Amino acid sequence: MPRYIKIPMRKITNEELHRPSVEAFATMQKMPVVVVLDNVRSMQNVGAFFRTGDAFAIERIVLCGITATPPARDIHKTALGAELTVPWHYTETTLEAVEQLKQEGYTLLAIEQVEGAAMLDAFRADPACHYALIFGNEVAGVDQAVVDRCDGAIEIPQVGTKHSINVSVSGGVVLWNFFCQIGPKM
Numbered sequence: 625m626p627r628y629i630k631i632p633m634r635k636i637t638n639e640e641l642h643r644p645s646v647e648a649f650a651t652m653q654k655m656p657v658v659v660v661l662d663n664v665r666s667m668q669n670v671g672a673f674f675r676t677g678d679a680f681a682i683e684r685i686v687l688c689g690i691t692a693t694p695p696a697r698d699i700h701k702t703a704l705g706a707e708l709t710v711p712w713h714y715t716e717t718t719l720e721a722v723e724q725l726k727q728e729g730y731t732l733l734a735i736e737q738v739e740g741a742a743m744l745d746a747f748r749a750d751p752a753c754h755y756a757l758i759f760g761n762e763v764a765g766v767d768q769a770v771v772d773r774c775d776g777a778i779e780i781p782q783v784g785t786k787h788s789i790n791v792s793v794s795g796g797v798v799l800w801n802f803f804c805q806i807g808p809k810m
Contacts, residue, residue, distance in 0.1 A: 649678075649709050653808040656754040657682045657799070658725060662718040662770055663689035663761040664791055671702025672792035673759070678706035680803040685710055686725070686756075688718040718770045722758065730756040732774040734766045735798055737787070741777035744798060749805040757798060759791050 644652060659682055664670055670692055677685055687693050693714050694700070694707040715721040722732050731753050734741075749755065758774065760766035771777065780789060780797055789797070 646709055649681075652681065654681045654683045655803060655807045656751075657802055657806075658684050658686060658730060658754075658756045659795065659799075660686045660718060660721050660725070660756055660758040661688060661691045662758055662766050663764075664691045664759065665762055666791075667692045667696055667698035668702045669762065669790070669792040670696075671699040671704075671707065673795050674699065674703035674706040674710050674712075676792070676796050676799055677710040678703075680799045681808055682710065682799065683754075685712040686721045687712060687714045688721050689716070718758070718767060719773065722756065722770055722773050725756040726773070728754075730754045731776075732756045732758065734758045734760075734771045734774045734777040735780075735794055736760060736766045736771060736777050737779050738771055738777045741779035744778050744780050744801055747778055747801070749802055751806045755802070757802075759795055762791055 657680075659673055659677060661670065661673060664673075664687075670687065673685060674694075691714075692699060694703075694712070699707055715724070726732060733755060735757055757778075758766050758770060760770075778798065780794060782789065
């Protein structure tokens with residue numbers, strides 16, 4: 625069994641974390657990533673995306689179809705106010721959202737298990753690109769018509785029996801990977 629040397633550890637206070645103010649966050653450099661939520665039905669999942677989007681300084685979130693929008697108590701409960709710091713907008717259909725993002729020059733990537741998907745651990749983000757990452761419904765995933773409009777897809781490698789990860793957890797895994805590669809430097 626490995627031996628560890630115990631070192632003193634003290635929890636860092638909120639003041640010591642030097643978090644930016646809401647105003648400073650609004651003007652700071654953002655990671656060139658937009659998150660698109662394709663008919664995500666759980667408000668807690670939506671709130672988790674706002675909180676993760678704030679943590680990794682994404683550009684914005686696009687909420688589509690049946691995806692709930694702020695203000696909503698259950699979104700706020702999970703987002704803890706990040707729905708006020710991460711810009712967002714709503715479109716009636718995900719196809720409308722991805723068409724607009726394609727016109728704006730974003731590379732569209734479905735986060736989905738599809739033929740030809742790049743495995744996340746092998747994917748290398750181009751710091752010169754702007755990405756739109758499309759996350760799907762908790763049961764049906766990213767709609768096939770949306771997948772068809774994407775430039776590619778990313779799959780999270782898994783070895784368990786379910787081959788399924790909660791959509792907001794997938795968001796954390798994928799956004800962390802992008803943050804490590806192309807996120808703003810602190």
